[in-house]
Amino acid sequence: MPADALSSALLPAGLHDVLPSEAAHEAAAVERLLAEFAAQGYRRVDPPLVEFEENLLSGPGAAMSKQTFRLMDPHSQRMMAVRADITPQIARIATTRLKNEARPLRLCYAGQVLRVKGSQLRPERQFTQVGVELIGALEAEADAEVVLLAVQALTAIGVPHLSVDLCVPTMVSRICAGLGLGEEEIRELRAALDRKDAAAVAAVGGPAAALLESLMTASGPADRAMQALAALPLPEGAEKDRRRLTETLALLRAAMPGLTVTVDLVEHRGFEYQTGLSFTLFSRAAGELGQGGRYRAGAQGEARGDGKGDGRGEPATGFTLYMDTLLRAVPAAKAPGRVYVPHGTSWESARKLRAEGWVTVAGLAPVADAAAEAGRLHCGHWLADGDVRTVG
Amino acid sequence: MPADALSSALLPAGLHDVLPSEAAHEAAAVERLLAEFAAQGYRRVDPPLVEFEENLLSGPGAAMSKQTFRLMDPHSQRMMAVRADITPQIARIATTRLKNEARPLRLCYAGQVLRVKGSQLRPERQFTQVGVELIGALEAEADAEVVLLAVQALTAIGVPHLSVDLCVPTMVSRICAGLGLGEEEIRELRAALDRKDAAAVAAVGGPAAALLESLMTASGPADRAMQALAALPLPEGAEKDRRRLTETLALLRAAMPGLTVTVDLVEHRGFEYQTGLSFTLFSRAAGELGQGGRYRAGAQGEARGDGKGDGRGEPATGFTLYMDTLLRAVPAAKAPGRVYVPHGTSWESARKLRAEGWVTVAGLAPVADAAAEAGRLHCGHWLADGDVRTVG
Structure with a gap:
């Protein structure tokens, strides 16, 4: 085997x-x-x-x-x-x-x-x-x-190539609750949104369908998403989520102008226990x-x-x-470079090499060919007459 | 509670x-x-x-x-x-x-x-x-x-104040085996030696009693112990253990002359699976x-x-x-020193402090008294007008 x-x-x-x-x-x-x-x-x-x-x-x-x-x-x-x-x-x-x-x-x-x-x-x-x-x-x-x-x-x-995806998993629940949807409908909607299934969202979304579809399509690069989001009429709780998202994004932009940020307005999966602004790296x-x-x-x-x-x-x-x-x-x-220190090298000589940043690999017995032994032990170098020499 | x-x-x-x-x-x-x-x-x-x-x-x-x-x-x-x-x-x-x-x-x-x-x-x-x-x-x-x-x-x-205690847990077994003791007698002797119980060693040691008592009393600072050990007549296997101990001690002395080394010639407890030279730090x-x-x-x-x-x-x-x-x-x-960086400090200013080796603790909201806030957050320093100041 x-x-x-x-x-x-x-x-x-x-x-x-x-x-x-x-x-x-x-x-x-x-x-x-x-x-x-x-x-x-x-x-x-x-x-x-x-x-x-x-x-x-x-x-x-x-x-x-x-x-x-x-x-x-x-x-x-x-x-x-x-x-x-x-x-x-x-x-x-x-x-x-x-x-x-x-x-x-x-x-x-x-x-x-x-x-x-x-x-x-x-x-x-x-x-x-x-x-x-x-x-x-x-x-x-x-x-x-x-x-x-x-x-x-x-x-x-x-x-x-790092990027951050921001989301507020509470926003969808607040929209649905604000528009009077029941718990079972919200669960179905969540599943449809997680699948990014626009047809299902339209079918089960009732009064929230249009707004949720807009949120789904608005998701993407942060600036475009926030612009789309700003134009949407949100119930009060969701409006608070929007403000927090806007505020946080502004703080990120001020600190790291070059950071790639996307926004997902309907993400829920993996954030079941989150109570506010969340993110994936x-x-x-x-x-x-x-x-x-x-x-x-x-x-x-x-x-x-x-x-x-x-x-x-x-x-x-x-x-x-x-x-x-x-x-x-x-x-x-x-x-760091590995140097083979042949049998008989003093502790002090090896210590000095380590202080210079080398990894030392000690020979435990005399060998005929120190360079070959160095190679066998994955060392690119060996010590000879006080000098570090390169294998090959 | x-x-x-x-x-x-x-x-x-x-x-x-x-x-x-x-x-x-x-x-x-x-x-x-x-x-x-x-x-x-x-x-x-x-x-x-x-x-x-x-x-x-x-x-x-x-x-x-x-x-x-x-x-x-x-x-x-x-x-x-x-x-x-x-x-x-x-x-x-x-x-x-x-x-x-x-x-x-x-x-x-x-x-x-x-x-x-x-x-x-x-x-x-x-x-x-x-x-x-x-x-x-x-x-x-x-x-x-x-x-x-x-x-x-x-x-x-x-x-x-580091010290090393060397032992060869096989030595006692080899002495006992060399002098013809049975397994049960060896076990009893081991227990007596672990207790450093000289009377019991004498009672159950049979032909090995005198030698084991000498090993027990010889244990201590390395040079004295090795001198005592050198004078003892050992069976062949135990003689090999003595040579290894002598050789290893010489290598330790050559590398670190100032190291405190003791030798325990009868130690066994904790080394049940060791097959040769062992040590405790x-x-x-x-x-x-x-x-x-x-x-x-x-x-x-x-x-x-x-x-x-x-x-x-x-x-x-x-x-x-x-x-x-x-x-x-x-x-x-x-x-490293902790410095409180008040709300509104730029990311770049805080980053520079960290590059200088400071730990930065960011204020998340404005406070009236930055020095007091620094103290509350276990910071010995706070940043004011671009300068690091010391609390108290």
Whole structure:
């Protein structure tokens, strides 16, 4: 059996070993993303891999229930769950241990999540999530801050051709509610809009049909979409969403005039738990890199452990990046040169080479041909008489 | 309920949230350790959090069976296990996917492990392991390389008062076998030696009693211990262990003359799966920081998946550091200065401050007193009229 087939037979589907060059690439990218978050005041927290099921899967976490592995804790005799998403854990930390910290509270994280099933788009069942949460701020400035931070961080690690797709998943619901549609009709409309199925929207849209069709066709490059949106007659709630979108876009334009921004006025899929301005990050090369948006942190109250949640929680926004797709868009950094240091080289000589930026690979026994040995060990260089020489 | 009690009630025993300053401290230390490993040619691999139980718990992994959580994989209908130790995974990768890579193979890793129970010394059930494996080298130079690398890396992250305790856990077995003791007697002797119980050693040691007592009392500072050891009459196998210890110590002395080295000639506990020179890393402040030593990678053959393992595997050595204890020994780096940038500050002005090394914390709305707001948000500085001013 070839090594690759052998290895994949050894591991469960959707789980894999990250091998040398790829592992270094991912680690360097994660490190740089976290450095960018830290530079804007986001402080790192590390929640555990497992928690009590009832905490991890309450509130927004409930969405991941079917994707979550369970474990029995022999200590407490209670069920635990392996996290399938880190976001609810950060909200829990913010609203419990850090509930007395000054707001807005800026937190960031990086860690592994595990899922019961892979999806068609993401067959992996384990991947790295990296992200931020900005908790306790209602302002459009907060919405703009997290979008700009995501763009800044992705640009810093070398993602080319980046674009941001803004949406306000509450707008359609508010339009429908404002025009008196029932829950079942709204659900059908949502499905039709997610399919971008104009005929179905016309068929089930009733009084909202014309407006929703206009929203659907207006979606696209931000300036054109906002112009079209400005001309539409919106019910009051949706009008608030329009103002927030306009305001946030203006803040993005002021900070990063060259940023490619599109607006999707009917998007809902993937944003079921978002309560306001939301966004998806794209790269032309790799597709969707991550997403984010507004939600209510600790909205269910259960996570507070006192059963006295107000059902509203704190205003919050943030984003999550998926390292598996993201890395496909990022060129690996050039690895530093490897120099073979033959057997008998002093520790001090090797240390000096490392201080100059070389990776040293020590010979553990004498060899006849140091250049050949260097080549065998993937070193482009070897040390001879105190000089670094180049193989070949 | 105070926030801390509330939080600990929320999480299972032995699991905890790593909060801001501690999480950054750990991340920076892990990053630096891996950079030191990489500088000596160790390439990073990242095995998954879970694997099929039969692979993860075969060979040396079997030792962790009772400490390992199991999960049913609905995809394959087979049992999976959450790793309680990363070392067996690295050995698996080396002997399967990387079996055709040139030897010696140098690999490093950092990751989370999960255990069913905490111990008295380490109540945590989840912690970070960081380490290296050097696979395919028999030489004393390999033993010395991993000890020196551990010392170098720990020194680089600022561990003070570091010492290395060398041992050869095979020596006692070889002495006992050479003097004709049976398996049961050897087990009893091991237990007595682990307790450093001289009376019991004399009682059950039979023909080995005098020699083992000498080994026990000779243990201590390396030079004195080696002098005492040199004078003892050893059976052939144990004589080989003595030569390896002498040779390795000489290599350590040549590279790092100032290193504090002790030798324990009877240590066994914690080294049940070691097959040669082993070591423990200590700091006066924090106790045991990690351990390492020789083993056979892929020794059981099962991990090769073809049932044709030769029962011997490849010679290997390495070490694992436990970040939880280690961080207690390491001073946190000074955090960069935080500067509050009031509402309305341009993105470009904030970017320039970050390029100068500041952490910027953006005001999301106008405030009357920027200095007070800076203080409230844990910023020692604020930006006014383009200048960074100091709070208080």
